[in-house]
Amino acid sequence: MSAWIHSDPNADDGYWRDHGMRECARADRCAAPRTETANGRTVYLPALTPRAFCLADHAAIARALDALPALYVRVHQAIDKTFAVAGVGPVVAMSKTAPVPVSLPADELARHILAVLTSWEERVRVVARLAPLSTGASRRRRDGVILTQAWTVLAAHLDALLALPAEPMARTVSLRDAAALPPGTPGLVHHAAGYADVLLTLSGADAGLEILALAARCRSFLTDTPASRRHMSGVPCGACGYTELYEVLDGDGQHAGASCDACRAGYDADAYKALTIDQVTPIRASGARRRALRSASRDDVLSRRA
Ligand SMILES: [Zn+2]
Numbered sequence: 001m002s003a004w005i006h007s008d009p010n011a012d013d014g015y016w017r018d019h020g021m022r023e024c025a026r027a028d029r030c031a032a033p034r035t036e037t038a039n040g041r042t043v044y045l046p047a048l049t050p051r052a053f054c055l056a057d058h059a060a061i062a063r064a065l066d067a068l069p070a071l072y073v074r075v076h077q078a079i080d081k082t083f084a085v086a087g088v089g090p091v092v093a094m095s096k097t098a099p100v101p102v103s104l105p106a107d108e109l110a111r112h113i114l115a116v117l118t119s120w121e122e123r124v125r126v127v128a129r130l131a132p133l134s135t136g137a138s139r140r141r142r143d144g145v146i147l148t149q150a151w152t153v154l155a156a157h158l159d160a161l162l163a164l165p166a167e168p169m170a171r172t173v174s175l176r177d178a179a180a181l182p183p184g185t186p187g188l189v190h191h192a193a194g195y196a197d198v199l200l201t202l203s204g205a206d207a208g209l210e211i212l213a214l215a216a217r218c219r220s221f222l223t224d225t226p227a228s229r230r231h232m233s234g235v236p237c238g239a240c241g242y243t244e245l246y247e248v249l250d251g252d253g254q255h256a257g258a259s260c261d262a263c264r265a266g267y268d269a270d271a272y273k274a275l276t277i278d279q280v281t282p283i284r285a286s287g288a289r290r291r292a293l294r295s296a297s298r299d300d301v302l303s304r305r306a
C-alpha cells in the first residue's frame with residue numbers, strides 16, 4: 001500500500017491522550033499480547049491500545065487489505081476458468097472431457113468480498129467527506145472497477161475505517177452463521193436458498209476483523225498456504241538433524257513456526273526460534289564473527305565480484 005493519507009498509526013495528534021486504553025479487538029488472537037501472572041500461571045491478554053487494534057494487528061490488517069485486490073483477481077479467475085470450460089462465452093476449441101461445473105464457491109466468495117468492501121466504503125465516504133456513491137452509477141460499475149474504487153478509499157482512510165462507531169449494516173450470512181447470532185438479531189431467513197440477510201451492528205473493529213477474515217478465506221480457498229511453503233534453509237531439525245524444515249503459517253498467513261519434512265517433527269514459533277539460537281551458539285563459541293567485507297582496489301564494484 002502506498003498511502004497513509006489520514007492513517008499514520010504513529011501520529012500523535014493529541015486526540016487520544018485523554019482517552020482510556022482498551023483491549024485490542026483481535027482479543028485472544030492479538031498479535032502482541034501482554035502477559036500477566038495469575039496464581040503462578042502466565043496468562044496472555046490482548047494488548048492495551050487507545051485505538052481498536054494494537055499496532056501489530058493494525059499492520060496485519062493493512063497487509064491483509066493490501067493483499068485483497070490480488071487475491072480477488074485470483075478468486076475471480078477461478079470462476080472465469082470454469083465458465084470457459086462449461087461452454088459459456090466464446091469458446092473455440094471444446095475439450096472432449098466432461099464439463100467442469102461453474103465454481104459456485106468462487107462466485108460466492110467474489111460477491112462476498114465486493115459486498116463487504118463496498119459497505120465499508122459507503123461508511124468511510126461519509127466520515128471522510130467524500131462524494132457518496134450514487135446507487136444508479138454504482139450498479140452500472142463493473143466488478144473490477146467496484147473493487148478498485150472501494151479498495152482505494154479504504155486503503156487511503158484505514159484509520160478512519162477502523163475508528164468507525166457501531167452502526168447497523170446489512171450482511172448476507174449462511175444459515176449456520178445466522179443460527180450463531182444473538183437472539184433478536186433482525187433479518188430475513190431464506191431457508192430454500194440456504195442463507196439469511198441480517199442486520200448487524202458493526203464498528204471499525206468489525207471492519208478490521210472482516211478484512212482479516214476475507215484475506216484468510218481467499219487464501220484457504222486458493223489453497224495458498226501449502227503452495228507458498230518457505231524452506232528454512234540452514235536450520236537443521238532438532239529431532240532428525242536434516243535441514244528439511246518448512247515454514248508453517250497461521251490462518252492469516254503469518255509465521256507460526258516450522259515443520260520437518262524428513263521426520264514430521266513440528267515446531268511452534270518459539271520452538272523454531274530456539275532452534276535458530278541453538279544454531280548460532282556453537283558458531284559463536286567457535287569464535288567466528290560476522291565481518292563486513294571491505295572493497296579492495298581491484299574489485300569490480302558494479303558486478304559485485306571481488
Ligand atoms: Zn492486537
Ligand SMILES: [Zn+2]
Binds near residue numbers: 241261262
Ligand atoms: Zn526432522
